[in-house]
Amino acid sequence: MDEAVAMIRTEFAEGPSGGAIFDVMLGGSKRLFRCSCDCYTEEAGRGISAGPIDMSTCDQEDFLCSYLELAWGRGPRSIEVEAAVAWHLLRDDLEDLLLRLCAPDASGRIRTGACANAGDWIAPVRMCATYNADARDIARDLSLSWLQRYGKEMVSRNAGLSLEALHARVDAAPAGARVPLKGGSERAHSLSRETVLKALATPPSALLEALEAAAAPNDAWRAAEPRAREILEQTSHIAETGEGPPTWEVHTATRAHVRFLRKHAPFHVRRLPSGGVILATHPLRSLWPLWVDALFMLGLMS
Numbered sequence: 695m696d697e698a699v700a701m702i703r704t705e706f707a708e709g710p711s712g713g714a715i716f717d718v719m720l721g722g723s724k725r726l727f728r729c730s731c732d733c734y735t736e737e738a739g740r741g742i743s744a745g746p747i748d749m750s751t752c753d754q755e756d757f758l759c760s761y762l763e764l765a766w767g768r769g770p771r772s773i774e775v776e777a778a779v780a781w782h783l784l785r786d787d788l789e790d791l792l793l794r795l796c797a798p799d800a801s802g803r804i805r806t807g808a809c810a811n812a813g814d815w816i817a818p819v820r821m822c823a824t825y826n827a828d829a830r831d832i833a834r835d836l837s838l839s840w841l842q843r844y845g846k847e848m849v850s851r852n853a854g855l856s857l858e859a860l861h862a863r864v865d866a867a868p869a870g871a872r873v874p875l876k877g878g879s880e881r882a883h884s885l886s887r888e889t890v891l892k893a894l895a896t897p898p899s900a901l902l903e904a905l906e907a908a909a910a911p912n913d914a915w916r917a918a919e920p921r922a923r924e925i926l927e928q929t930s931h932i933a934e935t936g937e938g939p940p941t942w943e944v945h946t947a948t949r950a951h952v953r954f955l956r957k958h959a960p961f962h963v964r965r966l967p968s969g970g971v972i973l974a975t976h977p978l979r980s981l982w983p984l985w986v987d988a989l990f991m992l993g994l995m996s
Contacts, residue, residue, distance in 0.1 A: 698714050698716065701714065702714060702733065706733075706735065710734065710735045710737050710738030711732055711733065711734045711735065711738050712732070712733050713730060713731060713732040713733065714730070714731055715728065715729070715730045715731075715752070716728070716729060716731070717729075718791070718794065720786075720787040720790050720791070721786065721787075721790040723783055723786065723787050725787065727751050727752070727753065727756075727757060728751070728752040728753065729749055729750065729751050729752060729791075730749070730750055730752060731747070731748070731749040731795075732744075732747070732748045732749075733746065733747050733748075734746055734747075734748075740851075742848075742850070743814045743815050743816075743848045743849070743850060744813060744814060744815055744850070745807065745815045745849070745850045745853070746850060747795060747804075747807075749791070749794075749795045750813070751791075754811075755947065757784075757787070758780070758784060758946075758947070758977060759780040759783045759784050759946060760780075760945065760946055760947040761943060761944070761945055761946075762776075762779065762780065762783070762943070762944045762946060763929070763941040763942070763943055763944075764776070764779060764925050764929050764941055764942060764944050765925060765928035765929045765931075765932050765938055765939050765940070765941045765942075766925060766939070766941075766942055767924075767925075767928055767939045768939075769921065772918065772921065773948075773950045773951055773954060774914065774917070774918040774954055774958075775918045775921045775922050775925065776944050776946055776951060777918070777946060777951045777954045777955050777958075777959075778915065778918040778919060778921075778922035779922045779925055779926060779944075779946075780946040780951070780955075781955065781959055781960075781976050782922060782923075782926055783926075784976070784977075785962060785974065785976075788809065788822070788823060788974060788977070789823065789962075789964065789972050789974055791809070792807060792808075792809050792823055792825050792972060792974075793825065793966075793972070795807060796825045796827070797825070797827065797966075797968065797970065800968065802827045802828075802968070804825075804827060805826070805827050805828070805831070805834075805853065805854055806818075806824065806825060806826050806827065806831070806834055806835075806838075806853050806854075807824070807825045808821040808823060808824045808825070808849075809821060809822055809823040809824075809974075809977070810822055810823075810977070811977035811978065815848070815849045815850055815853075816842065816849070817838070817839035817840075817842040817843050817849070817875070818834075818835040818836075818838050818839050818849065818981070819835060819836065819839040819875065819885075819980065819981050819982045819985050820839070820875065820980045820981070820982060821980065821981060822974065822975050822976060822977045822978075822979060822980060822981065823972060823973065823974035823975070823981075824972070824973050824974075824981065825970065825971075825972050826970055826971050827968070827969075827970045828969055828970060829898060829902060829965060829966075829969060829970055829971035830898040831857060831898070832898055832901050832902060832905070832971060832973075833857065833890075833893045833894045833896070833898070833901060834853075834857060834860065835973070835981075835985075836885070836889075836890050836893050836894075836985065837857070837860040837861070837863070837864055837890055837894060838852055838853060838860070839873075839875075839885065840864050840867075840873060840885060840887065840890045841860070841863055841864065843873035843874070843875065843885070844867060844871060844873045844887075857894060860894070861891065861894050864887060864890050864891060864894070865887075865891060867887045868887075869887065869888070870886070870887070870888070871886070871887045872884040872885065872886045872887070873885050875982050876982075882986045882989075882990075882995060886996050888996050889989060889994050889995055889996050892994045892996075893989065893994055896992060896994065900992060901988065901992070902963070902965070902971065904988035904989075904991045904992050905961075905963050905973065905984060905985075905988045906963045907988070907991060908961070908984050908985075908987035908988040908991060909960065909961040909962060909963050909984060910960075911958075911960040912958055912960075914954075914957075914958045915958045915959070915960050929941065952978055955976045955978045955979065956976075956978050956979050959975050959976035959978065959979045960975065961973065961974070961975045961981070961983075961984040962974045962975070
């Protein structure tokens, strides 16, 4: 670590950014991944949309569990079950990487961050995962999304603002202003200024409870869960003991798998011991449907 810090500081002395490539042992699956990380100075950050600190995996397909060796045992193959298995294997790793980047210690220096299956820091509600160091600031995701979609402002330039400052920025827009957002099922395809302002005025505890309620898996996912857990247990047992039924290679990046994950992958609301919170779903999906359902539950959608 000392050598990596010294190398990055040397690069900063010569230019506006520094970076490193390193291996990470993921906490969930214990998989070893090569990652790249880049840090930008204030000057360089004015021209990028990735954020002051940006980390990515060098092998995205492998990280997404596109190829798996699974113990099916007896029973028919199922695309829905295979997709569910892939998401179970990926979820803890996804959240682990986000926490490694945003909360490597107890300092709380990084207020917010996000993860997406893309290179840019877009509207947080269009990302697949977000982190907030203080769960009471969860409405930050909505306000940052509004500013990015309405004024085309880079999220990285506003991410550190207080909720009061973000409220003032949103309030300055004309009454009735809306921004388009796809992926909210039949219930909503846009976000209004008034909805964001009402969310900012709502007690954070009520927002979090609504998000947790909205994160309940749908019927299609619940139907696939029992078989997926059975296969996970069998596969884990074989990995530990070397004994069990034969395994089969499964490719989870087919069009059918992707379609199922984009429509049915569940959401996860994780309250952290530090007081922070993570919202997450599969990288092929966005958090917007979760927010839509939560806002409707609270009567805030307009």
